[in-house]
Amino acid sequence: MVIKVLLIYFSGTGITRHFATLIQERMAANGYSCDLLDLEELTDITVLWQKKPVALPYTIRAEVKRPLSNYPWPYLTLDEALHAVTENPVLKKLENEWADYDLIGFGSPVYGFRPAPIMIRFLLDLPNFKKPKKVFSFATHDGAQGDYENFTRQVLTDKGFKFIGHLDHSFVYSASVIMRKSFDHLSAGRLLVRKSALARQSINFFLKYLDNVFKGIPDIYRITNPLSIIFGLPYRLIYSYGIDFLLNHFLFGFGIHKKKCIQCMTCVMQCPQGLIELDEDGYPLRLYHCMYCLRCLNWCPTDALYFSRLTDGKARFPGPEVLLEAANQDEMASRLRTF
Ligand SMILES: Cc1cc2nc3c(=O)[nH]c(=O)nc-3n(C[C@H](O)[C@H](O)[C@H](O)COP(=O)(O)O)c2cc1C
Numbered sequence: 114m115v116i117k118v119l120l121i122y123f124s125g126t127g128i129t130r131h132f133a134t135l136i137q138e139r140m141a142a143n144g145y146s147c148d149l150l151d152l153e154e155l156t157d158i159t160v161l162w163q164k165k166p167v168a169l170p171y172t173i174r175a176e177v178k179r180p181l182s183n184y185p186w187p188y189l190t191l192d193e194a195l196h197a198v199t200e201n202p203v204l205k206k207l208e209n210e211w212a213d214y215d216l217i218g219f220g221s222p223v224y225g226f227r228p229a230p231i232m233i234r235f236l237l238d239l240p241n242f243k244k245p246k247k248v249f250s251f252a253t254h255d256g257a258q259g260d261y262e263n264f265t266r267q268v269l270t271d272k273g274f275k276f277i278g279h280l281d282h283s284f285v286y287s288a289s290v291i292m293r294k295s296f297d298h299l300s301a302g303r304l305l306v307r308k309s310a311l312a313r314q315s316i317n318f319f320l321k322y323l324d325n326v327f328k329g330i331p332d333i334y335r336i337t338n339p340l341s342i343i344f345g346l347p348y349r350l351i352y353s354y355g356i357d358f359l360l361n362h363f364l365f366g367f368g369i370h371k372k373k374c375i376q377c378m379t380c381v382m383q384c385p386q387g388l389i390e391l392d393e394d395g396y397p398l399r400l401y402h403c404m405y406c407l408r409c410l411n412w413c414p415t416d417a418l419y420f421s422r423l424t425d426g427k428a429r430f431p432g433p434e435v436l437l438e439a440a441n442q443d444e445m446a447s448r449l450r451t452f
């Protein structure tokens with residue numbers, strides 16, 4: 114029997130999507146059937162999110178200090194959101210649509226030790242499935258996922274799913290690029306190739322565990338690797354204090370160089386939370402509760418946007434495809450040289 118898997122993911126700047134395609138690739142090579150679904154294509158996630166926005170602590174601390182507009186959507190803190198879980202009628206059909214899948218994976222970047230707020234909203238809005246379905250979570254991060262896995266397991270278990278495991282990987286430090294003077298695509302591309310090879314190994318390990326799950330052999334997968342807790346500690350400290358400090362004092366805000374802006378609307382259309390509108394002169398204006406996915410900043414074709422002076426005139430992250438292309442071109446050129 115072929116096991117059918119669905120991977121649903123949110124990806125701010127492409128790394129989590131890259132991880133999802135690696136999982137799909139390994140699953141196909143091991144006889145699974147695996148479909149990918151970008152959360153932003155599944156439903157009008159912007160509307161879903163805007164009805165009941167969830168703001169993580171780093172957003173609240175940053176934006177309460179310096180509000181960005183006069184258009185404050187009432188938001189829920191994470192605790193409030195967890196205490197007000199209801200099924201969303203818009204998502205009710207999913208139980209039927211997913212009936213054929215034997216396993217569902219939910220993937221997100223780690224933001225402040227949690228899934229991206231837009232993924233949290235989606236998970237909390239899911240219907241309570243009548244038949245318990247097997248699910249797992251997957252995540253990409255920069256070395257400090259904290260209790261992401263426990264959080265996701267709890268939310269999914271409360272929804273009636275059978276949570277069977279978690280896969281995570283750290284690839285390139287994409288979040289710090291916006292503060293760097295320059296960003297070398299070739300060396301980052303080579304790093305991404307190396308990290309992808311390591312990710313394939315841990316996916317293969319996970320697949321061996323999955324085979325056992327579907328054969329009915331009791332769980333053997335070590336959900337939390339104790340070494341990752343020890344080695345993750347410095348990153349955890351950096352993220353708890355460093356990122357918070359940066360967001361609160363230096364990073365938040367939304368600046369625009371009007372002379373550079375060509376009013377192409379890329380930032381407006383790309384924002385997964387639907388936060389950017391045009392002002393009366395046609396320039397982008399960001400509203401409240403930004404999750405800082407960094408997409409508008411990275412995708413603006415003319416580098417007209419910045420969050421703060423710390424990110425003004427700095428490098429931008431072009432996405433994993435561009436980095437892999439740079440590494441591939443280099444590999445081909447060096448092969449030609451050896452002929
Ligand atoms: C606002 C924000 C918060 C983040 N918080 C964490 C964190 O707590 N721990 C961590 O290891 N990485 C953190 N990161 C890094 C991302 O998890 C990492 O860059 C991820 O691979 C990005 O995936 P994406 O390209 O799919 O958006 C954060 C990134 C952003 C933008």
Ligand code: SF4
Nearest residue numbers: 374375377378380413
């Ligand atoms: S993406 Fe950049 S150039 Fe395009 S509208 Fe937004 S700020 Fe202006």
Ligand code: SF4
Nearest residue numbers: 384403405406407409
């Ligand atoms: S405003 Fe920019 S950084 Fe904030 S959620 Fe939208 S695209 Fe992401």
